[in-house]
Structures are given as structure tokens and as C-alpha cells.
Amino acid sequence: MPSMTMIQALNSALADKLADDADVLIFGEDVGYFGGVFRVTAGLQERFGLQRCFDAPIAESGIIATAIGMGAYGLRPVPEIQFADYILPAYDQLVSEAARLRYRSSGEFTAPITVRSPYGGGIFGGQTHSQSPEAIFAHITGLKTVIPSTPYDAKGLLIAAIEDDDPVIFLEPKRLYNGPFDGRPDQQVPGWHGHPAAEVPEGLYRIPLGKAATVREGEAATVLAYGTMVHVALSAIEECGIDAELIDLRSIVPLDIDAIVASVQKTGRCVILHEASRFGGFGGELSALVQERCFYHLEAPVERVCGWDTPYPHAFEWDYFPGPARLIKALRRVTGEA
Amino acid sequence: MPSMTMIQALNSALADKLADDADVLIFGEDVGYFGGVFRVTAGLQERFGLQRCFDAPIAESGIIATAIGMGAYGLRPVPEIQFADYILPAYDQLVSEAARLRYRSSGEFTAPITVRSPYGGGIFGGQTHSQSPEAIFAHITGLKTVIPSTPYDAKGLLIAAIEDDDPVIFLEPKRLYNGPFDGRPDQQVPGWHGHPAAEVPEGLYRIPLGKAATVREGEAATVLAYGTMVHVALSAIEECGIDAELIDLRSIVPLDIDAIVASVQKTGRCVILHEASRFGGFGGELSALVQERCFYHLEAPVERVCGWDTPYPHAFEWDYFPGPARLIKALRRVTGEA
Amino acid sequence: MRSRYKYAVSNAPVLRPNRLPLRLHIPEPVARPGEAAHFGNLALAEAGAVARPDIDTVEADVRHLPYTLIRVLDDDGHAVGPWAPGLDAEQLIAGLAAMLRTRIFDDRLFRAHRQGKTSFYMKCTGEEAIAVAQSMALGRNDMCFPTYRMLGWLMARDYPLDALVNQIFSNAADPLAGRQLPILYSARDYGFYSLSGNLGSRFGHAVGWAMASAYRGDEGIALGMVGDGTTAEGDFHEALTFAAVYRAPVILCVTNNQWAISSFTGIAGAETATFAAKALAYGIPGLRVDGNDFLAVWAATQWAAERARANLGSTLIEFVTYRVAGHSTSDDPTQYRPKDEADHWPLGDPVDRLKAHLIAIGVWDEERHAALTKQLDDEVKAAVKAAEAVGTLGASKPPVGEMFECVFKDADWRIDEQRTELGL
Amino acid sequence: MRSRYKYAVSNAPVLRPNRLPLRLHIPEPVARPGEAAHFGNLALAEAGAVARPDIDTVEADVRHLPYTLIRVLDDDGHAVGPWAPGLDAEQLIAGLAAMLRTRIFDDRLFRAHRQGKTSFYMKCTGEEAIAVAQSMALGRNDMCFPTYRMLGWLMARDYPLDALVNQIFSNAADPLAGRQLPILYSARDYGFYSLSGNLGSRFGHAVGWAMASAYRGDEGIALGMVGDGTTAEGDFHEALTFAAVYRAPVILCVTNNQWAISSFTGIAGAETATFAAKALAYGIPGLRVDGNDFLAVWAATQWAAERARANLGSTLIEFVTYRVAGHSTSDDPTQYRPKDEADHWPLGDPVDRLKAHLIAIGVWDEERHAALTKQLDDEVKAAVKAAEAVGTLGASKPPVGEMFECVFKDADWRIDEQRTELGL
């Protein structure tokens, strides 16, 4: 099986779907001839032709609106938004149109679109190339939100997202594009090569949306994470030696509530980890769900380790980023080892 | 003291600030000659002149962008967005610009704007005239979000918001404009007249942002609510006879965490009530905060009573709306009376 | 608070110190209540006066079109000039009937709102020619992305009246199962895209739809519509940009009915440009058309459709008309415009004008008109009656379980649990 | 899944059945890597050829301007025609110096990125005339809402070089205290509004600022700038709409440097319209100007400023130029355009052209030019050295507590608690 980076795995998913289904097409800023600023669509225009993968005007709302119209017609467009920070001009299209079209038309029209966008920090991108906006999508009835953490998952989830009949926001943790970053900026990041989840099959396979992955089994506490934070969590758990169970949510809508509840009922303790700032973030929903469903199993407060409640600060990236040290502190607190 | 509806109280706040500060101006769709589709700005153009209160093009992003530029110049614009559902096209301006301007310019430029918008359901407005989008603002670092529940608070909070040096989203529960609706659509709603909180002074007064109001003291449980839900909660508490403490948050950012914690530590039980759909809503944040800070005081899971996880459904308004019956059930559960 | 770090102030040259203080211009309409209404600012043209370019004329040669007015029906009811579409009597009478049916339906359902049978209604009185002519001029494979004032599209295609009323009453037979506000129809089989309360946000869907049709090598084109006020939205511009860039087979239209709720067109920019002139920004043809002239609407739509079908790209059309009624059942226009403003409207009434034309060409008379009116009135009455038998607002509604359907194709645990919580 | 409720299918007339299949047009540039570059599609004009209308000329009489090109400097370095702004030698030399300083600074800081001293850098090579001439032509009370390619504005106003470098290095002396990405400056005292990564979202702020100045009866006007690619954003349209409706004293500009990262101008609509022609949509004058001609930029900006100051409203200006360097330090343009494309650019280099003009009018020579270059190089070197002494990226940064400042004017408990949690 070939070893792929996350970029290659995403590219492979797109190529396989373009080959598989004439109704799949890709457009977005700089995705055509050039192949995207992160190279995720590299070579696709050359291989599949101008009309299958092309550049779009710098108009995020227009990109999503166009995709919705195409989706309603019967195509399966896969628009790219160059950075998740720039998805906001399209927020109305995603919420008022993509998410609501099926409902309001009672299924006459639907928007089977997959909006790919690199998100998250850790690349010294400053305020507007680093944000994690998943919470503003998770709240929207009618949208699905998927966040892979490995090349293998990225391909399988992207294929499932494209084949899904509802609109999917597909957030790609850009810090993981080239290697499994564990939140330690002072250390050399290994490439994906050699990582077990970088073994990515050629050809189509799917990972169903709404199924979490248990990355590490454990008894002492449950850590809920997604995207880059899965690797941060694993590294932290290994460092501190606490026997924590690590769950990679993979999609936050639909959410694998059963996996979460089963784990926390077993461990009695839970820490939630995300890059986005804490207040009003998706961690609040997770914390509430865990508390509602595992109240009588909980032996310590559910904790959240998140970005601070500030904008993403360029020079203070590593002060802001919820790295292994902060997770370890929280794990110690919830397990009473503090 | 005059008795005012919430509309009149808001109008009075605007008039008093227009009279008080030449840098205050109002614009928005239909707010000028006509005085706004809900009449909140009625008479202001006539009284203060064309330039102080005028109509804007139907361009929500442009309205907010213009207001930000005016705010940076030194004015205190109070733009209106006709329905909170239509604030979404301006979401990027609010998040990427208004909320971030002070931070990224290190205080050289700021956006002291107050964005007024009617929100919430209960008026048979269907999907796009009924939504409660507070969660998507609460998560944004740099934005404040205020939601009054009475005429008195509406005026005092609006004045405080206009005088605040940071951008404020001021959400007006449109179902409360003309009377204290308690979530019982089958009953005649009394007008504001005669309600103690409809006694509204002429002239300027402020209610500080970030101070909750204890609407009702109680020992058996804490109910956290804001906007229309404050009245729903009061009515439910009265009906079921459970001695619950009712806290009206009044602003969700800044949040009066001290009031919340003190109450839940006293009662040991908490129910959160909001109109917005549950998943990823602001109730998740509240639940998480309560759980984090009152874990060892909690005698039952914190519950959330919210809109269902569907778009706002026109014909099923009262099936969707989290009315007194659902709150009573939750109160019974958390107090063990179920 | 300013930056903590201060540097010397600039010594940039200060050229031409200002003498005049600046002042802010706030547009105002010609007349407010109590003042004398007129439409003297409106640029008109004689019927038949505007040449009809070939559909493949280069854009540089049609840049005058946004500043004139394409009209076919003259004051005597004759169809004149190169834009006259040459329709036969049967088509014309069908158009008249659809317009009349629209108007009668509007009147009756507006009254139904007053009687508490529905939560909301919006009329298109005076604007019927636009949707009706477009519906008839376009084909079965074409898709309209309508505004809430395009009931005429459905009327021209014989959409069942009782289904409309059921939707308006949100009753158990509502084709949208109670999920959507009255009149925000969806009728895919009739080429009518799902409406929503949000203004302008489907303009780009029309472009995407048209691009999809072109992508597949199909035949169908798309028609997008917004109101004059809605042209200010960013989505309007982005849709036009995409349409021009990819030469999408789409007709993008603006119904300029002079008002956006209480805001006159000057608030959308009409003091300085026509809405048709916005085409120039994208290098596509822009037509300015008498929207109360059934034949002119038909001809302009057909011209644009031919261009789209010939892979020549999109066209922007402004239809000049007047919103005779209030904005909606929530509105009272006498609050912000002269009560008699409609009487001064220079382009007449679309029904009257087509009727006059039919009489002028000798295929119609008052008797037949009265009979048609009666017949349509009966049809509408019957439909309302049938819907009332199902139930009006509140008295009947679809099963509550419908609230939980169609959020996603397949519900997840949240919906399942909440359905249970509600006792379903 | 379709509606559960089905009605008979429409019997609408299907007119003109389509014969040709539709096809989707995807714009492509003249040349890709390995192909022969040329700019034959670019509409040019001779220097001096375009008449200069009075500032109060009605819009209907200037509708040709978006389709031509205003130029002042001819091939021999002479300033010709009615747009020649008549600047004195001192102003011209100051302009040349500011352009050169910009270029030298760009080159050195770009290299600093390669050396790991900063996380990011963007150059404006070839586009220096625009920001510099505008900075000089406008006054101290005017505010520029810049793009990231307008370093020249600050250079023309002698913003301290070391402050720029400190910002770029995100070091302890960074005037923005480490909160913002390199080069996204903010310099209120220099008439330079806070930059951000988001494209286009400050265009409307320029309009609001200008409206505020007019509202107060002040004198200052505003200047907004976007790139060619950014014109596609909805915010561009909404800003222009507001500017036109309220006759805001603002100059709205487009720097058309032929590329938006890897996308050529056709992706933003340039196959069918000029960017200046977008003015026609709003009924304001649209100028298309040689952006590599310091004098033409100055003259056009001044014309628009006079209009704004005279309460005549806004102007849209397109500056035609070429992005000589890559988009940013993250970009390699040889991946998507011919390596030698810049050599074919027909409008020359702005520094060379102004230098040639100064020589032609006898106030400059190679020697003085070399001396100036050396002096600026030394200045820039000294600034970089001073900033390096404070520290480069990572080696020095503002106190971590700055992260928690300026979120709000006054921090709330969340910030206070989190500061404590971080051990501050």
C-alpha cells in the first residue's frame, strides 16, 4: 500500500472520485492549473480537464452559491475555500441556503456539496490563516462537519463526504498536511512516511461519517479530540503516562455519541481538547453532552483545554496553542494526580 | 414614570442618545422616514434630521462595514439589521473586522458600534424570521452580545451598549416587543402596561453589560435564561410551584459568571433555557461552565431545554418552541420530583 | 488607546487644503405622504423606438441599451417595433388569463390573511406581466429562481391552485409539510426553485444551475430574479461575476418596482444609474424593459434565452414596473408614499394593456373578458374552499413528525431522541 | 426524495427546443509556463491621448473613460497631455526616492524571510508608483484603506523603517505587539488603516470613514484599495453601492496587477469588462490609468480627490500594472505563468520611467541616482540591523501578556482567568 501524506491522500480521494463520477467537479481559488495553495488539487486539471477542476473568482459566497445551484441540479461539487478563515463571507450561503434547502423544499431540492477548507493553527499564519471555526458549523441544523486527523481517514472521509447527499463542511487540519504534528514546535516533526495511518489504498473506500475512532484505549480518563489535537493528545498521554483513552471524533456532526458515552462511563473522567478559543466553542457542547449522559459516572469535572479567548495571536502562537503541557495538567487534575 | 412597551423603551434610548451625543447615528433598512418595520426608530428622522437616522441599501455586509468605518473615525453608529436571520451576510464583517480591529491594530482603530436586531421566534415568522443566532456571536472573541427581556432593561442596556467602546450585538426578542409573552400561545398576552419593568424613566440611565438580574430567588434549582425565555421560565416556575431561582443573564458576553456560580452552588441544580436549537447552542457553554465550577455542588445533571435540532418550522412553531411544559418537566427531573 | 509605540508624525505634503466642509447626501424620494406624486425622474422611451440587436452583437455595441426602455405595446394597444414577439392569439389569451388568475388569487388570499386563515401573504399586483411572460417564454427544461412576487410563473404553468392555498394555510395538505412560511413555494416540476425569505441568496444558485447544465452539455437554462432593493446585496454582484466569467446560460433579472418595503429606489443607487446599467460592470448586455408590457417582457426574455442557448452567455434585464400594493400583509404603504402614487405611474397596468391589445387586434372583447374573470374567480374560490375543507392556519396542520423530517436525508440520533422526547 | 404531494406536470409551451448542447466556458490566460507570453489583449492608449474632463462633468459624459487608458509619461520620458499634474522637481524626486526605498526594503526583507528572520513577506515590485503617488497626492487628514501591496504609502510619509522591520520580525519592539502577521501594518498617524488578511473587507470601511467625515462636516476624505482579484467579492459591490448612494467623499481603487496568486484577471471577469467599467454600475466616473506612470497615478488620484472634496462624490480608479514578483514568500510564479512574462509587460517599470522623466527634464542623472540608491540601501540596512538587535522571529517577542490585551477595551473574567492560568 502506498504511503501518503495527508495532502496526497486528499488528492487521491479527489482523483478517484473524479474518475468514478462524472458529476463530481472541483472549483475554488487557485485550485485549477496551479493545483491549490496547499497543492491538494495538484494535477487534477491536467488529468481530468479544464471543466472538472477550475479556478474561481475570489468570492467565497459566490463559490458556495454556485456550488449549491450545481448540487441542486444534480452534480456533486467539491468547492475549496482557500483558508477556513475566509469561509465567513459564505456563512449565509452555508446556513441559510445549503443547510436549509432540503428542509424548506421538503426534499425537492438538495445541496449535496462538500466544502473543503484548510483550518487550524500551528503554521505561524496569524489571525486570519489559523482559526478553527467548527463551532459555528456544528450549531447549524442541516450541516455536517468532518475533520480528519490522518491520511487514511482523510481519504476515506472525503470520499464519504462527497457521496453524502447533504452538505458537508470538510475541515482539513493544515498543520497535519505534511506530518503528524504533536504540538511540540521545538521538536522536528516526522513526515507521514512510516506512520501506520499513512498507508493509504489506491481506489475508493469510505469511512462512514459519524463514527469516531478509538486511537488509544485506556482506563484512567477519556480524551476527546479531533484534527491536529489528536496527535497532541496522544503525545501528551504518552509523556505523562496516564492511562487515558483517546477518542478521535472524526466528524462532529454527526457525532458518535455512543462512543463518547461508553468511554466516559468506563473511565469516569473526561478532558476535551480543541484549538478554537474556549468560550462558546464546540467543547462546551461536548462537555454538556458528557455531563448530561454520564453524570453519575463522573468522578471529576469534565475539563476543556482550548485556545484562549483571544484572537489568534501571531507571535504568541505557542502560548495560545493548547499543547501537550496544558493537556497533561488537565489530565493530572481530572485523575487526581495533580 | 411613563409606562413603555419594549419598542417604546428602545425608541426612547435611541432618542436620548441622539440628543445626548452628536456622534450617534442610526441607519438600516427602512429605519429612516418609515421608522423601521417594528417601529423602533419611529419619529427619529423627523426629530433629529435626515443624517441622524436614515435608510440603508439592502446590503447587510455593507451596513456593518460602513458602521465600522464610521466607528473607526470616531462616531458611534447604531446600525439596525432588520431581522437577526439576515445578519448572516454580515457575519464576516462582524467577526473578521469589528471583533478584531482593536486587537490587530493594537488599539489604533476600534469599532464602537452597536448592531441592533430583532431575533427569536413566536411570531409565526417561519424559518427566516425566527432564529436565535446568539451562539455564533458568543464564540467570537472581541464581540459582546446583549439580550434584554424587559422595557426597563432594554433601554438601560441599549444606552450602555452604545456607550461601550467595543462592538456589541444587541438582540431584541421581537416576541417581547409588545408584551411579556410567557410561552403560552393559547392565552391572551397582556401588554407591557402595568408590568413593573415597563416603568421606564425618561432620560439616560445605564444597566452595565455583564450583570445578570435575579428575577426570582429560590432554593430548589437555578434556571438560566435570557430574552423571551425569562418570561417563559417565570411562568413555568409559578405554574409548577418548584422554588426555583431564575437568573436573567441580560448579556451573554460579558457573562455574569459570579451570579451563575453563586446561585447553582446554592441550589445544586440547574436548567438552562433557550430558543435556539440545542446542539452547539449557547446552552452548551453555560452547561460546561456550571459543571466546571459547581461540580461538587451539583445534585443532578445540568439540563438544557432548547429548540429542537431542526430549522425553525413554520407550522410547528409551538411544537418547536421550548415552552413552559418542557421546562417544568426538566425542573421536575432535576429536583427529583419527576 | 493607541499603539504604545509612537513615531514622529508624517511630513507628507498637504496639498490643496479643503475649503468647503463636506456634507453627507441622503437620497429622498420625489414625494412623501401628503406631497404631490410624480415619476418625472424616470427615463422613458416610445414603444418601438429601440432597435433590436442580433443576439451575437458584441457587448461594446449594446452599451446604450441600459439607458433606454424597450417597449412594444403603444398607447393604442398596438404591438410596434422590432421587439414585437409575434405571438399568436392563443398565447396572448393564455397570458392574459394567467395574469388575471394571479391577480384574483392575490386579492382573495390577501383577504384570507385579514380573516386569520394564514400568517402571511404578499401580492404582486401590477407586476403580473413579468412572471407570466417569462414562464411562457421559457421552456420546460428551464429553471426559474424566483422572488416571492413571481406567483405568475406558476399560474402560467397551471400549478394546482389548491396546492398553493394549502401551502398558504400551512394545513395538513401543505405540499411543503408546514416547514415553510406561506408563499415561499417550491415546485421543481414546474421549473420553480425553492423560495426563501433571504433576499438575493438564490441569484448565485441560478448561475450554478446554469453552469451545471452547460457542464453536462444539457439544454436547460436558468432564470434568476431579484428586486431593485436586492441589487445592493453582495450576492447580486458575485452571481453576475460568475455568470460573466463562465459565460453561464442564465438570464439574470431585476424587477424594479420602485420600492423596497419603504425605501425608494434611490436607496439602492437609482439616483445615479439604472439597474440595467449594472450589466456594464460585467461586460454582458443589459436591457431595460417596460415590465408592464407583456410583449416587451416576452421579447426581452426570449432574446436573452436565445443568447444563453447559443452559448453566448448571460444577460441582465431590468423590468421597470410599480408595486401597486403594500409590501406584504405586514405593510401599510400610505405611511411612506403618497396615497395616490400608483395613479401617476406612467406605464399603466399590465392586464389592462394586454387586454387592450387583444381587443385592438380583434380577438377579444369586454364580454369575453368578463366571462374569463368570472371563470377564474370561480376557480380560485373553489381552490380556497377545498383548502379550507382541509383547514386553515392552526385548524389543520401536517403531522408533527414532519418537523423532524428533511433536516438531513437520514436523521441522526439527535433527531431520533428529540422526536421521542416530544412523545412521537 | 421529492415532495410527497404530486400534481400534474406542467403543460407550459416548450418554445424553441434547443439544438446545440450547452458548454461551460473556463477562462484561460494567454500563456502558461513554456508558452510565449504576450499582452496583446490589453487595451492601451498613447500618453496624453485622453481628455481630462472637469471634475463636475456629468457621469453620462465620462462613460468612455473606463475603456481607454490615462497616461502622462511617454516613451521619451516626457509628461504630455491634459492629465500632466505639473509637479515640481522636489516632489518628483521625493516620489522617486519613496519608490526606490520601497523596492530596496522589499528586496531586503524578502531575503530576511529566506533567512528565517520572519514568518512571511509580500513584495510590491513594479507597483510602487501607485501607493507612493497616492500618498503624496493626498493630505494628512485623508485616510488610506490599503492592501498589503501599499508599503509605498508609508515610505512616502517617512514612516520609520525600524518600526516596519520590528513588525515584520514580530520582535519585542513590534508596534503591533506581536498580534498581527508581518506586513499587516496599522499606522493611524500616517493615514494608513489597519490591514488584515481578509481581502476586500475594508473597502466598505473606507466608505464609512468618508461618510463619517462628511457627516461631521470635516475635510478629510478616504481612499480604498483592492486588487483585481478582490473585485469579485460582494464587499466590493456593497462598498461602491454605499459610496454612490450617499455620494461619499471616497476614492475607490483597483490595482490590476494581472494576477491574483495564480489566477489571471480573466477569472475576475477581465475577459469581458475592464475593472474601471464597474463604475458604470453605480453611475460614478471610472478611470483606467497607467499604474506604472507616477504622474498619471498622481493626476487621477488628484482629480478624484477634488471631486470628493467638492461634494461631488466618489470615483472608481483602475490602475493597470503588473505584479513582477511572486504573490508572497509562499509563492513561486514560474509554476503558473511564463518565466519571462514580466519582460513582455508593455508599461515598463515605474521607477525607471520616473527616473527617465527626471533625466529628461534635466534634474537628475545616473550619478545622483546611484548615490540615492546607496543612501536608501544604507538606511534600510541600518533599520534591519537595528531590528535584528532587538531580535528576529522567535528570538525576541513582546511580553506574552500582550496576547491578552486589546481583545476588549477592558478585559473580562475570561481573559483574567486565562492570563492567570498561563502563569502571568
Ligand SMILES: Cc1ncc(C[n+]2csc(CCOP(=O)(O)OP(=O)(O)O)c2C)c(N)n1
Ligand atoms: C437578506 C435580507 N435582508 C433583508 C430582508 C428584509 N426584507 C424583506 S423584503 C425587503 C425589501 C425587498 O425589496 P426589493 O428587492 O425591491 O423587492 P420587492 O419587495 O420590491 O419585490 C426587505 C428589506 C430579507 N428578507 N433578506
Ligand SMILES: Cc1ncc(C[n+]2csc(CCOP(=O)(O)OP(=O)(O)O)c2C)c(N)n1
Ligand atoms: C476573503 C479572502 N479570500 C481569499 C484570500 C486568499 N488570498 C490572499 S491574496 C489572494 C489573491 C488576491 O489577488 P488580488 O486581489 O488581485 O491582489 P494582489 O495579490 O494581486 O495584489 C487570495 C485569493 C484572502 N486573503 N481573503
Ligand SMILES: [Mg+2]
Ligand atoms: Mg422593489
Ligand SMILES: [Mg+2]
Ligand atoms: Mg492582483
